[in-house]
Amino acid sequence: MTCTLTPINLTNPSEHEELLQQRIACGWDNTPEKIATWRKKQDAGLKSFFWITAPSRDVPLDGATEQTLARVGHISLDAYADPVDWDVANDEKTNLVIQTFFILPKYRSGGIGGATMAMIEGMATKTPYGSPNCEYITLSALSKKHYYDEVSGPYVRTVMPICNQEWYEKRGYIVWKEEPKYEDTLPDNMKVVFDAVYMRKKVN
Incomplete structure (x- = not known):
């Protein structure tokens, strides 16, 4: 489109x-x-x-x-x-x-x-x-390990039907660091901190 x-x-x-x-x-x-x-x-x-x-x-x-x-x-x-x-x-x-x-x-x-x-x-x-x-464009996304995790995965896939990290990987972005970033609460009231992956793509 x-x-x-x-x-x-x-x-x-x-x-x-x-x-x-x-x-x-x-x-x-x-x-x-x-x-x-x-x-x-x-x-x-x-x-x-x-x-x-x-x-x-x-x-x-x-x-x-x-x-x-x-x-x-x-x-x-x-x-x-x-x-x-x-x-x-x-x-x-x-x-x-x-x-x-x-x-x-x-x-x-x-x-x-x-x-x-x-x-x-x-x-x-x-x-x-x-x-x-x-030289680079950088972005961050939820680490895909949470998308496929047995505990957090069902919740993550409900709020995020598409794995953003994989979507950006298809566009040529490469992970260069990962760190805790997103605080959330799972449906069973368990507090979690999700990791973010920082991805970059060379543009020049």
Whole structure:
């Protein structure tokens, strides 16, 4: 499916609210305070933030046949890491990170995810969003060991039908470190800390 990337304007109240609603649907980083920190990163030139736009899958109420575009998700290409890690991303843009990538559930088919990644990867070595000196794009995902674990696996596969690590591996991303990151509670009220894998892809 054809999609495009359009810069998000967080000074626009309606765009701010739409992003908040998409973050609520995502399930994390979904407070006005978090979005305010992203706006500061935008203003500092450290966060390149985009709407993912694609033909709407809503049926027109008036019977019109003309296809309208919808904001089906969002993605960022960032020159900072949280927590700070120069090898993940830095303000010289020698390494960049995808920290915010979400597609609304009803649009998670037809190739939108892959097309979005191809576009954002293409931006990494071009100004103003990236730099000709950019070497790697990094991202993080839940370690696939949890996806197949006998205890946590059934819960993980319920909330995450697709193993993100494997999806990124197919796109050429390679694991270069793994560390505890995500705190959660399993259905039996057992507290767990899931590991994240940091994956990178050479772009230059």
